[in-house]
Amino acid sequence: MVRKSAPLAQQAANEILSGIRSGKLVSRDGLLPSEAELSQRFNVSRATIREALAKLEHAAVIVRKHGVGTFVAPPQPVxxxxxxxxxxxxxxxxxxxxxxxxxxxxxxxxxxxxxxxxxxxxxxxxxxxxxxxxxxxxxxxxxxxxxxxxxxxxxxxxxxxxxxxxxxxxxxxxxxxxxxxxxxxxxxxxxxxxxxxxxxxxxxxxxxxxxxxxxxxxxxxxxxxxxxxxxxxxxxxxxxxxxxxxxxxxx
Amino acid sequence: MVRKSAPLAQQAANEILSGIRSGKLVSRDGLLPSEAELSQRFNVSRATIREALAKLEHAAVIVRKHGVGTFVAPPQPVxxxxxxxxxxxxxxxxxxxxxxxxxxxxxxxxxxxxxxxxxxxxxxxxxxxxxxxxxxxxxxxxxxxxxxxxxxxxxxxxxxxxxxxxxxxxxxxxxxxxxxxxxxxxxxxxxxxxxxxxxxxxxxxxxxxxxxxxxxxxxxxxxxxxxxxxxxxxxxxxxxxxxxxxxxxxx
DNA sequence: AGGTCGCTAGTTGTCAGACGACTAACGTCT
DNA sequence: AGACGTTAGTCGTCTGACAACTAGCGACCT
CATH class of the missing domain: 3.40.1410.10 (Chorismate lyase-like)
Structure with missing residues (x-):
């Protein structure tokens, strides 16, 4: 699957992941900005942000909680x-x-x-x-x-x-x-x-x-x-x- | 993460997966019905179908091609x-x-x-x-x-x-x-x-x-x-x- | 003072409709 | 036969609205 340009949702997922890794998008308790705020911040629709967040959730990078917010997934003991x-x-x-x-x-x-x-x-x-x-x-x-x-x-x-x-x-x-x-x-x-x-x-x-x-x-x-x-x-x-x-x- | 009831998108993904495994949702060339048709068939919005299909794509069950359609992912040599x-x-x-x-x-x-x-x-x-x-x-x-x-x-x-x-x-x-x-x-x-x-x-x-x-x-x-x-x-x-x-x- | 309940504000999940981007197939022209 | 343009259908994205959920706060009761 070679694409000329990545779909917007993919690009947004990449940017959100970068923001997570740099710490810039994450508050002290691991909370990310709301979907509405990310939508404004990255200048894409909320639906596209949702698709991006779904990708990151599948990558075990984040956890989404209905009515609460979106959190960076916690580290695990090994x-x-x-x-x-x-x-x-x-x-x-x-x-x-x-x-x-x-x-x-x-x-x-x-x-x-x-x-x-x-x-x-x-x-x-x-x-x-x-x-x-x-x-x-x-x-x-x-x-x-x-x-x-x-x-x-x-x-x-x-x-x-x-x-x-x-x-x-x-x-x-x-x-x-x-x-x-x-x-x-x-x-x-x-x-x-x-x-x-x-x-x-x-x-x-x-x-x-x-x-x-x-x-x-x-x-x-x-x-x-x-x-x-x-x-x-x-x-x-x-x-x-x-x-x-x-x-x-x-x- | 224990939920009282699965989100609709998850339920739709489960049903689509069942339809794929039973063969009922798949045409000869591996093509699934369009998002619009699945939306009608499962009585949920197209956005919910998209979220369900995103989950299945991440599970390597399907492949989505922009402008073409959604296909069952092909088996691989080992x-x-x-x-x-x-x-x-x-x-x-x-x-x-x-x-x-x-x-x-x-x-x-x-x-x-x-x-x-x-x-x-x-x-x-x-x-x-x-x-x-x-x-x-x-x-x-x-x-x-x-x-x-x-x-x-x-x-x-x-x-x-x-x-x-x-x-x-x-x-x-x-x-x-x-x-x-x-x-x-x-x-x-x-x-x-x-x-x-x-x-x-x-x-x-x-x-x-x-x-x-x-x-x-x-x-x-x-x-x-x-x-x-x-x-x-x-x-x-x-x-x-x-x-x-x-x-x-x-x- | 402590506990419970209800309300509010904020967030995620879903819906509906529209438009943009892409693609396969078909028809027309050279 | 090959190239080009058009069409119909599909996925990707946008917008706006409402449903479902939750944390926090204030009021009320014991």
């Missing part, structure tokens, strides 16, 4: 986590002393969806247990976690009063199944309306999705999980090694 | 890449037979910004070479890559006619400096106006940012790089291992 070693979020949070809460767990035993069947190497006649929950810190949703597990590996009874939100921790404690590794896909994604609702966001807000297959020692896929993270709370990194052998690379 | 082994994008693309082009390289020798100095363990008096370029496939920008390198490791002369876009490849070929690994942070991010312009996107569009420090064998940081990927072209994954020792974890 948890840093390496991805090389598989560790549950609950264990990670505990290790760094962060208090997290688990929202209501939605457990359902059903047939797998086609994508789930494929990822779990199941047939449509098999049954899976779906375990979905929201993780919160300080009442604030930070992640939405869904595990899809063949019922041969996990039943409702396995999840008892001691379930802390992590199937991985449950299995590691139990030493059954014996786990090997996970393959985790990393995707930036816009929240759809269901997930947005669960994480108290708007559809379209940016999430980091980790989509993982967990393999047991015998090579079977024992878990297919989808983890959606609100940016700013968990900060993931990976250590990438230089391969030892590069012979044959150019053949 | 390159899958593991992150465990450090490999340049250029080598990766070559390995899988994908033709990529490098846009104009912007090279600048300057003092490091504070964040760069910190990441590269430099002082403000040091000098770095900044190498910025866009990677394209089929004329389409897919990534914006910036390397910040201390001049002791890289000079303009090092980048000659043989520079293919990858400093990593250059160093691996030269075997100097001897490289060890990189630490790469993974962040979903909204494009700011500069990067959006380079990648022919709108500010606020979703990108995956990989922010990496590259370490030599002697422990020095030899490169600080920022790589911004347009979603849908490169698809990253990581293999996460179960640690061998878990003794002491609960102490």
């Amino acid at each position: 948890i840093d986590a390496g991805l090389e070693e598989l560790e549950s979020l609950e264990t990670l949070a505990q290790r760094i002393g962060l208090e997290t809460q688990m929202g209501k767990v939605a457990i359902e035993e059903r047939a797998p969806l086609p994508a789930e069947a494929e990822r779990l190497q199941l047939t449509p006649q098999d049954q899976v247990l779906s375990v979905a929950r929201v993780m919160l810190t300080g009442k604030r949703p930070v992640a939405y976690l869904v595990d899809i597990v063949p019922v041969s590996y996990l039943s409702r009874q396995d999840l008892g009063d001691t379930f802390n939100g992590s199937i991985l921790d449950l299995w590691l404690h139990k030493k059954q199944p014996v786990l090997s590794h996970s393959r985790t896909d990393i995707v930036p994604e816009a929240a759809d309306e269901v997930i947005a609702h669960k994480l108290r966001l708007d559809p379209g807000d940016i999430l980091l999705k980790l989509e993982a297959q967990l393999f047991a020692r015998d090579g079977k896929v024992v878990d297919y999980s989808l983890s959606y993270f609100v940016p700013g709370h968990f900060h993931f990194h990976v250590v990438r090694r230089i391969p030892m052998r590069r012979i044959g690379k150019n053949s | 390159i899958d890449a593991g992150l465990e082994e450090l490999e340049s994008l250029e080598t990766l693309a070559q390995r899988i037979g994908l033709e990529t082009q490098m846009g104009k390289v912007a090279i600048e020798e300057r003092a490091p910004l504070p964040a760069e100095a910190e990441r590269l363990q430099l002082t403000p008096q040091d000098q770095v070479l900044s190498v910025a370029r866009v990677m394209l496939t089929g004329k389409r920008p897919v990534a914006y890559l910036v390397d910040i390198v201390p001049v002791s490791y890289l000079s303009r002369q090092d980048l000659g006619d043989t520079f293919n876009g990858s400093i990593l490849d250059l160093w691996l070929h030269k075997k100097q400096p001897v490289l060890s690994h990189s630490r790469t942070d993974i962040v979903p991010e909204a494009a700011d106006e500069v990067i959006a312009h380079k990648l022919r996107l709108d500010p606020g569009d979703i990108l995956l940012k990989l922010e990496a420090q590259l370490f030599a064998r002697d422990g020095k940081v030899v490169d600080y790089s920022l790589s911004y990927f347009v979603p849908g072209h490169f698809h990253f994954h990581v293999v996460r291992r179960i640690p061998m020792r878990r003794i002491g974890k609960n102490s």
Whole structure:
């Protein structure tokens, strides 16, 4: 999408962003001028200002409150986590002393969806247990976690009063199944309306999705999980090694 | 942000999204009804429809073309890449037979910004070479890559006619400096106006940012790089291992 | 003195109508 | 066949008005 000149709304968004970053447009409590005032100040219509502000809201730069005003979005606390070693979020949070809460767990035993069947190497006649929950810190949703597990590996009874939100921790404690590794896909994604609702966001807000297959020692896929993270709370990194052998690379 | 009822624009966006997913709102060539028609169909003002469509455009669900119409966004080809082994994008693309082009390289020798100095363990008096370029496939920008390198490791002369876009490849070929690994942070991010312009996107569009420090064998940081990927072209994954020792974890 | 309720002013969200800027398609002319 | 101009339709922007919401203030009650 190459445009000869940016639409006015885009230009206004750029200028407002500059004004925010320089601090010139922001009062002490993070409040921006009203739409009417921005309209006059930038010499465009209020509708165009609204389109510009919508863009900035989607960029998580601002937050608009009906009847109140438009605010610069607040900065967020960060948890840093390496991805090389598989560790549950609950264990990670505990290790760094962060208090997290688990929202209501939605457990359902059903047939797998086609994508789930494929990822779990199941047939449509098999049954899976779906375990979905929201993780919160300080009442604030930070992640939405869904595990899809063949019922041969996990039943409702396995999840008892001691379930802390992590199937991985449950299995590691139990030493059954014996786990090997996970393959985790990393995707930036816009929240759809269901997930947005669960994480108290708007559809379209940016999430980091980790989509993982967990393999047991015998090579079977024992878990297919989808983890959606609100940016700013968990900060993931990976250590990438230089391969030892590069012979044959150019053949 | 919990609302008693969603704003009308949000509700309209949800309904339009449902109509797109069910196929009911989309013609053969991916065209949606006009804003005027959607306004009538959903019984809201055209301004509200515009706000709804803006949300969907930000979610990369649709593309709006001035004077033409509103289209469902096209699906994208995908390159899958593991992150465990450090490999340049250029080598990766070559390995899988994908033709990529490098846009104009912007090279600048300057003092490091504070964040760069910190990441590269430099002082403000040091000098770095900044190498910025866009990677394209089929004329389409897919990534914006910036390397910040201390001049002791890289000079303009090092980048000659043989520079293919990858400093990593250059160093691996030269075997100097001897490289060890990189630490790469993974962040979903909204494009700011500069990067959006380079990648022919709108500010606020979703990108995956990989922010990496590259370490030599002697422990020095030899490169600080920022790589911004347009979603849908490169698809990253990581293999996460179960640690061998878990003794002491609960102490 | 403290708490509650109602009102006001100000702000965002939505509506309606109009015009500007853009584009694809079609017809006419060379 | 190619170039140019026109038309109809669409998105982008403007204007003015009203609906929905909220913080703050003052009045009133306990």
